[in-house]
Amino acid sequence: MEVVVERLQGHNIKPSVQRIAIMKYLMEHRTHPTVDEIYTALSPTIPTLSKTTVYNTLRSRTNAYHR
Numbered sequence: 001m002e003v004v005v006e007r008l009q010g011h012n013i014k015p016s017v018q019r020i021a022i023m024k025y026l027m028e029h030r031t032h033p034t035v036d037e038i039y040t041a042l043s044p045t046i047p048t049l050s051k052t053t054v055y056n057t058l059r060s061r062t063n064a065y066h067r
Contacts, residue, residue, distance in 0.1 A: 003027075013060050018049050022057045 004023045008015045021042050026033070033041075035054045043049050 011061065013057075018046060018053045019057050021046055021049070022054060023061070 001020065001024065004020050004027065005015045007027075008019060008023055013019060022038060025038055025042060035051055035058065038054050039049065039051050042054075
C-alpha cells in the first residue's frame with residue numbers, strides 16, 4: 001500500500017481511502033477498466049465510494065500524468 005500512496009503523492013494527489021483503493025485496483029488490473037467496473041469491484045468494501053469519486057480520481061490521475 002505504501003507504493004500506492006507514494007505514487008499518488010508523487011503526482012500531487014492527496015491520498016484518501018477511496019483514492020488508494022482505486023489506484024491499487026488499477027495497479028493490480030492491467031486492463032482498461034470502466035468506471036462501472038471499478039465501482040462494482042470496490043463498492044462492497046467501501047460503502048462511501050461513489051461513481052463520482054471514481055470519475056474524479058481517474059480525471060485527477062490523468063491530469064497529473066499529463067503535466
